[in-house]
Amino acid sequence: MNPILNDSGTTAWMLTxxxxxxxxxxxxxxxxxxxxRTKNVLGTMMHSFAAMAIIGVxxxxxxxxxxxxxxxxxxxxxxxPSLLFLKGIDETxxxxxxxxxxxxxxxxxxxIITPALIAGAFAERVRFRSxxxxxxxxxxxxxxxxxxxxxxxDGFLFNAGAKGAIDYAGGTVVHISSGISALVAxxxxxxxxxxxxxxxxxxxxxLTLLGAGxxxxxxxxxxxxxxxxxxxxxxxxxxxxxVAAASGALMWMLLEAVHHRKATSLGVASGILAGLVxxxxxxxxxxxxxxxxxxxLASIASYNAILLxxxxxxxxxxxxxxxxxxxxxxxxxxxxxxxRQSWMVDAAQKTGGPWTLWQQFGIQAAAVxxxxxxxxxxxxxxxxxxxxxxxxxxxxxxxxxxMDHSLHRxxxxxxxxxx
Amino acid sequence: xxxxxxxxxxxxxxxxxxxxxxxxITRITVSRAAGRGRQADEELHRGQVVIPDLIPKMRxxxxxxxxxxxxxxxxxxxxxxxGQGKIGDGKIFVTELLKCIRIRTRESGAExx
Numbered sequence: 001m002n003p004i005l006n007d008s009g010t011t012a013w014m015l016t017x018x019x020x021x022x023x024x025x026x027x028x029x030x031x032x033x034x035x036x037r038t039k040n041v042l043g044t045m046m047h048s049f050a051a052m053a054i055i056g057v058x059x060x061x062x063x064x065x066x067x068x069x070x071x072x073x074x075x076x077x078x079x080x081p082s083l084l085f086l087k088g089i090d091e092t093x094x095x096x097x098x099x100x101x102x103x104x105x106x107x108x109x110x111x112i113i114t115p116a117l118i119a120g121a122f123a124e125r126v127r128f129r130s131x132x133x134x135x136x137x138x139x140x141x142x143x144x145x146x147x148x149x150x151x152x153x154d155g156f157l158f159n160a161g162a163k164g165a166i167d168y169a170g171g172t173v174v175h176i177s178s179g180i181s182a183l184v185a186x187x188x189x190x191x192x193x194x195x196x197x198x199x200x201x202x203x204x205x206x207l208t209l210l211g212a213g214x215x216x217x218x219x220x221x222x223x224x225x226x227x228x229x230x231x232x233x234x235x236x237x238x239x240x241x242x243v244a245a246a247s248g249a250l251m252w253m254l255l256e257a258v259h260h261r262k263a264t265s266l267g268v269a270s271g272i273l274a275g276l277v278x279x280x281x282x283x284x285x286x287x288x289x290x291x292x293x294x295x296x297l298a299s300i301a302s303y304n305a306i307l308l309x310x311x312x313x314x315x316x317x318x319x320x321x322x323x324x325x326x327x328x329x330x331x332x333x334x335x336x337x338x339x340r341q342s343w344m345v346d347a348a349q350k351t352g353g354p355w356t357l358w359q360q361f362g363i364q365a366a367a368v369x370x371x372x373x374x375x376x377x378x379x380x381x382x383x384x385x386x387x388x389x390x391x392x393x394x395x396x397x398x399x400x401x402x403m404d405h406s407l408h409r410x411x412x413x414x415x416x417x418x419x
Numbered sequence: 420x421x422x423x424x425x426x427x428x429x430x431x432x433x434x435x436x437x438x439x440x441x442x443x444i445t446r447i448t449v450s451r452a453a454g455r456g457r458q459a460d461e462e463l464h465r466g467q468v469v470i471p472d473l474i475p476k477m478r479x480x481x482x483x484x485x486x487x488x489x490x491x492x493x494x495x496x497x498x499x500x501x502g503q504g505k506i507g508d509g510k511i512f513v514t515e516l517l518k519c520i521r522i523r524t525r526e527s528g529a530e531x532x
Contacts, residue, residue, distance in 0.1 A: 039429070194433065401430040409463040411475070 007097030013230035014102045020221025021109035025052055025116060027218055031211030031269070032120050033412075035318050038203040039402025040124045041412035046403075047119035050132060051112050055139050059108040060086055066144040067107065071154045078148040078155075096228045106225060107147070114143055114174045120318030121182030122392075125192050125399055128407045130390045134382060142181065142378050146173045146371060157367050162347035162355045165367035166339075168237065169226035171281025171332040172371040179325020180372050181379035182316060188383050189392055191315030193399055200317070203412075205265055212269035216245055219276045223283040237283040240291035241276065247295025248275020248327075255303050273323050274298040278331030282338070290338025297334060298327035332368050336361040420516035420529055421488050425479045426452060427499040427509040432477045438498040444481065444491055446532070452478040458507030476509065482516055482532050 029048035036044045055063070062084055069080025082088030092100035115135035149155040150167050157165040157172075167173060202208065224238035252271025253263040278298030279291055286294065305326040306319050316322060336357055348355040386392050393399075398406035405411065427435060432449065439447065453473040460474045483491055492511055500508050521531040 397430060400433060405429075409461060411462070 004093045004095055005097065006093050006099065007230075010096060010228075010230045011098045011102060013234065014098050014106060014225060014228065017221035017225025018102060018106040018109060020218045021106065021113070021225065022052075022218075024215050024218035024222065025049075025109075025113050027211045027214030028113060028116055029211070030207045031215060032123065032318055034204040034207030034209075034211065035120075035200060035202045035266075036124050037201045037402070038413060039404055041203055041404065042410055043128070043403025043407050044119070044123050046128065046408065047123075047131060048116045050128075051116035051119075051135055054132060054136055055112040055115065056108070058136060058139055059104075059111050063111055063139060063144055064104045064107065066140065067111075067147040068104075068152050069148075071148070071152070075149075075154075075156050077145045078152050094228075098228070103228065107151075110170055110174055110222075111139060111143055111147070114170075114178050115139055117174070117178040117320055117324055118182045118185065120320040121186040121316045122189050123317040124403065125189065125393055127391060127394055128403075130386050130392045133390065134386055134392075137382050137386075138181065138379065141382070142177060142375050143173070146177055146374070149370075150367070157370070160366065161360065161363040162351045163343070165363050166285055166335060166360070167281045167332065167367065168284035169223045169280045171277075171328050172367050175277045175280060175324040175328030176332065176368060176371045177375040179321045179323075179328055180375045182320035183314075183325060184376050184379045185383050186316040186321070187314050188380065189387070191313075192317065193396065195315045196310070196313060202266070209265055209269055212272050216272055216276065219245070219280075223280060226283070233284065236287075240283050240286055240288060241279055243288050243291040244275040244279035244282075244295035244298075245272050246275070247292045248272055248278070248299045251275075251296045251299035252303060255299065270302065270319070270323060271299045274302040274327040277324055277327040278334075280328070281332045282335035285340060285343050286335055286338040287340055290335070293338060294331055294334060298330045301330045302326045329368055329372075333361070333364050336364050420519060420532065421483055421485060422514045422516040423479075423481045423483060423488070423491055423495075424512040424514070425481075425495050425499070425509065426454065426476050426511075427479065427495070428501070428507060429475060429477050431499045431501075431509075432479075434498045435479065435495055438494050439481075439491070442490060442494055444483075444487070444494075446481070448480040450478050450480075452476045456507065456510070460507070474507070482519055484529050484532060488513065 025048050029045040032048065033041050033045040064086060065080050065083035066077050069078035069083055072079035080088070086101070086104055089100035089104060094100050094103055115138050118138070119131065149157045150165065150173050151158060219241055220238055223241040224234045227233040227237050249268050249271040252267045252274065256263050256267045275295035275298055278294040282290065282294055302323050306322040309316060309319070309322055339360070344355060347360070383392060394403070394406065439445070453475050455473055458474060459470050462469050462471055479495070481491060492513065495511055518527060519531045520527045
């Protein structure tokens with residue numbers, strides 16, 4: 001057997017993608033940081049940066065082994081002791097022609113950003129150490145199993161139906177799982193003091209727009225990098241990512257213009273995210289018209305979900321469920337109707353009989369349903385346990401003072417912002 | 420007419436506003452301020468404790484009729500205090516207010532407050 005050779009072109013692109021996905025984490029920190037009140041800007045940004053620190057270590061120690069090891073415990077999770085501390089991949093070149101180190105680090109960035117996304121739901125009110133314990137356990141008990149089911153070659157959703165549940169870059173694993181967990185945590189922990197009269201009070205939308213821009217740029221690594229190649233499929237993923245993001249932004253602008261006669265900058269930023277989230281599971285299978293449709297539909301769905309939130313009265317502070325959960329579900333389900341013909345033909349050949357859109361829709365719905373149920377259940381258990389032991393929420397006085405001073409003894413803007 | 424200027428701790432703003440609203444005092448001006456009294460506040464900078472020279476506070480300004488003065492001062496002093504009182508709880512200044520004009524109507528005097 002010939003040894004697999006390293007493909008320098010693919011490796012170069014995957015290294016770039018890995019860096020681009022990491023860039024999304026400070027992007028998220030800026031996006032969230034700008035949306036909270038001045039007294040919470042650092043505490044909120046710390047949620048993203050702490051994820052880089054904690055999951056960055058955890059992934060190398062055991063996260064990769066639990067996600068991409070062979071199925072264990074009846075397929076619930078992966079396990080391969082040789083992957084602990086990434087020991088066993090020191091010399092490995094994968095069949096895709098890249099060192100496995102690159103793949104492991106690329107995947108590690110997804111594991112970092114996913115729990116950081118959840119933090120927006122309970123912004124401005126949780127203790128730092130409880131958050132740290134939460135994302136550690138959530139990564140091990142929610143992210144790693146889901147990642148194994150959907151992306152490992154022996155995961156059960158990877159092998160469901162004709163060609164598996166379609167989740168190109170993390171519609172279920174990243175966005176639906178974080179979105180639904182965010183909803184559960186926000187409802188369990190309760191709203192901020194003073195909500196809903198207080199609602200949102202962005203301290204700096206300039207940061208938020210900068211963050212949204214970085215997320216868009218980073219998303220090319222997220223989606224196009226998920227091709228694990230540097231060729232036609234990469235180009236397809238990159239193109240539909242660009243089109244869906246723009247479509248989402250455009251639709252949100254139109255919705256606000258019709259509804260309020262004003263297009264807002266936060267609206268455009270939200271539309272960008274809705275489009276990007278919706279195309280994430282679909283980037284490998286839809287064409288440009290499908291990407292536009294998904295971008296438009298995602299913005300409509302998320303826009304209405306956020307209006308509904310205000311009526312229901314729960315405090316998902318930065319709309320993690322409204323954007324990531326709702327657009328994620330929209331994309332993962334509706335992508336079925338925009339799959340390119342060649343994919344369906346290929347799927348039919350694999351089953352040896354016909355394979356219809358509705359059969360694939362069933363697989364997609366099952367993947368979404370399983371993700372929602374599993375993430376909701378485990379998150380509820382984790383939040384409950386941490387709340388009963390460490391206490392998840394800050395006490396009333398600390399919440400009034402703000403996270404920056406009471407949790408970190410720092411101030412985001414010092415004396416410059418005496419507005 | 421009097422002008423009340425209260426400098427209080429940042430975390431007490433909500434409570435003070437709620438207490439003032441409860442006695443029908445809703446026309447107030449609030450701004451961020453920084454200053455130095457006897458309190459020493461701690462911040463962290465790369466592992467070292469630093470004591471900033473100026474500490475962030477909230478400044479509340481209320482113009483009122485003479486007869487409301489004691490009621491307002493009592494409410495602020497009662498709610499802005501931490502427990503039995505701590506250094507840094509703040510101060511209340513009261514000054515004579517010579518004139519007050521409502522710009523929209525040019526009304527002046529106590530009626531314009």
